[in-house]
Amino acid sequence: MDFDFLSPVDGDLLDEISNLDRQSIGANIKLHTAEGGIPEMDDVQVAIIGVKENRLSSNRDDALHFYNIRSSFYSLFPGNWHINIADLGDIERGAEVEDTYFAVQSLVAQLVKKDIIPLILGGSQDLIYAQYRSYDTLDQMVNLVNIDRKFDLGDADNPISNESYVGKIVINKPYNLFNYSNVGYQTYFNSQNEIELMERLFFDAYRLGEISADISQIEPVMRDANLVGIDLGAINAAAMGHGLHVSPNGFDGKEICALARYAGISDKVSSFGIYEYDSRYGSLGNMLVAQMMWYFVEGVNFRTNENTISAKQEFIKYQVPVDEDILVFFKSPVSGRWWIEIPFLANVNTKLKRHTLLPCSEEDYLEACNQVIPERWYKAKRKNEV
Incomplete structure (x- = not known):
């Protein structure tokens, strides 16, 4: 260097x-x-x-x-x-x-x-x-x-x-x-x-x-x-x-x-x-x-290295129907932290594939169960579409 x-x-x-x-x-x-x-x-x-x-x-x-x-x-x-x-x-x-x-x-x-x-x-x-x-x-x-x-x-x-x-x-x-x-x-x-x-x-x-x-x-x-x-x-x-x-x-x-x-x-x-x-x-x-x-x-x-492929394979998956969408959540059994999947389009820059899981909170999951779409999920999805 x-x-x-x-x-x-x-x-x-x-x-x-x-x-x-x-x-x-x-x-x-x-x-x-x-x-x-x-x-x-x-x-x-x-x-x-x-x-x-x-x-x-x-x-x-x-x-x-x-x-x-x-x-x-x-x-x-x-x-x-x-x-x-x-x-x-x-x-x-x-x-x-x-x-x-x-x-x-x-x-x-x-x-x-x-x-x-x-x-x-x-x-x-x-x-x-x-x-x-x-x-x-x-x-x-x-x-x-x-x-x-x-x-x-x-x-x-x-x-x-x-x-x-x-x-x-x-x-x-x-x-x-x-x-x-x-x-x-x-x-x-x-x-x-x-x-x-x-x-x-x-x-x-x-x-x-x-x-x-x-x-x-x-x-x-x-x-x-x-x-x-x-x-x-x-x-x-x-x-x-x-x-x-x-x-x-x-x-x-x-x-x-x-x-x-x-x-x-x-x-x-x-x-x-x-x-x-x-x-x-x-x-x-x-x-x-x-x-x-x-x-x-x-x-x-105190990082848990949950960004690795092997760590994500251990995540617990939850599917929540909201209006016409099915929101997919993941929870780490190690840290208890949550992520939500962003549905990226096939014709966008492949660099964005690294962002397919968006960190979120348990509250976001609970609100989705009550038919409320998380605002950060909506913004991330819109950025991918424009």
Whole structure:
């Protein structure tokens, strides 16, 4: 793998690690250092990457660094994990933003092909565009889940920014996007035009209040994701503890960590990014980000690998007649999780065959038994027909 554009972890952090408990994450993580170079990656499952790019953000931190997040994360103790983590250091700003995108795209693609999950610590959230473009060479349609108070569709005719990158994902070739799900949007931060566009594109959107009332409904959404991004602006100001966060509403610390764990435990999520970080955050914000990272890795450790053909052969099948359709549900006898079959048409792109089973909840099955068609099933079926 090509790691030429990565700078090593700050040497001062190595001094901190030497004083940590030998059971801490910092004492056991593999590090890219100036002296030792890139660590051996053969047995690594999660790789941390910092990306010092935020030039397309309106509120940018010109001295962006990830020292304090790393210090907080290294100080934590792992759970009962069997996961090897590497910290590969940082991708510095390129001469142009596009140069940074290229480095992110290249590195993420290489890691995903090696079954190593990149955990990206980013500046501005337009970096999701580069994270998404990493899948161009992987020959698959992509489901993107974005935890954000805004849809970030923007005006696709204008240059890309941290508030318009989703529009670029939708219109720019190659067309790899199968579904976009926004988790935690707040209506007053989004125009009615964007809300209507989300509906016309059959994308999924979940309001903050709806999720806070029952956060478990997002587990099936995460289970169907290939890449996940979190905008730290989706967290309320009290949880982040810094004046840069001006919104009193948003996810609290417990909720955002639960969402990070759902992303980690999903068998399909192959890259994960935390964006809109600002190194001016205080100790409270840095520790919360570190705990989000911790919960993501915790989720990865407890994956059940139910995406395999052999695992699916053990699923229990249920058929439910609803109007003129027969909805086919599957339940895992191991995890108790549910899926619903999407009837794909014979003349569509064969890449979509990977999405024939759509994760759902037991509640979706029970509602179907009461003759209510799950909305996500309907949207997925409509996307296949248009």
